[in-house]
Amino acid sequence: MSLAPPFTAETAQKKVKAAQDLWNTQNPENVAKAYTPNTIWRNRDCFLSGTAEITQFLVEKWQKEKNYNHPSFPSLRLRKELFAFSSHRIAVQFWYEYQDSHDGLKWKRCYGLEDWTYADEDGGKMRKRQMSGNDVEIGEEGRWFGEGVDVNAVEIGEEHW
Template sequence: MTNPVLPPFDEKTAIKKIRLAEDAWNTRDPGKVVLAYTENCSWRNRAEFVVGRNEITQLLIRKWTRELDYRLIKGLWAFTGNRIAVRFAYEFHDDSGQWFRAYGNENWEFDDDGLMRRRIASINEHTISSEERKLLWPLGRRPEDHPGLNELGL
């Protein structure tokens, strides 16, 4: 990243940091996503605990092997200093074609270089029909004019 978003965060920089994370995750490229984290970043993702870029990469590979046509929206919940609280929703289908929507929140803590050193994620998901989908842009980055979480009632 040539112009990193560094703590301490204000509302504008917290929103920018969140959008950068959303954009990276929507690439579904573990090698790109993992660069936002410190070498020894600790994660709690649901009930899985991982530490370091290698373990994060392996978790993301498993995730996106199972979660097909993944699309994600993140939004600001709160921020202070070097921490940001995020809420999110994402949709995907499995290899049988069953669609799911997941909701959750994340607590992020950053080092002075703007790399995330701690991520705590709580996630719940449920099945949906393809007609219930709300995240309908082409794979990749969410378009600027696509509604966010609030506008979608998520």
């Protein structure tokens, strides 16, 4: 089954989970391969273009966000869920927890929304990504995605969607 546009409900859902799995590798070079060479991004307050800028951004992001996907904590992962889709666009909600290396390794949860636009050419790679996210400080007791937890099985209440 092709995950290139135009999307159906089934292929959009599979595309979201494939993106989730790819991001959870925390391999900037491989993640960047999912985007067109001339891709444009807005990630919070950063405006980026091209896979070289995306790769460098991801290197720096994952240097700051510790234990987000650490080998000792294989359950610490990003979770993405399909929010809406059309033939060439997908909107997702996401959540992940990490320790902030710029803030004394405090645990934080990032909540956010992404809007993805796909190209007709380039095998259906993502042409545009816009991300809005907020980080909320949490204590160890407030974590959802602790050791041994399957992030896809965690119940996330409507108040967090």
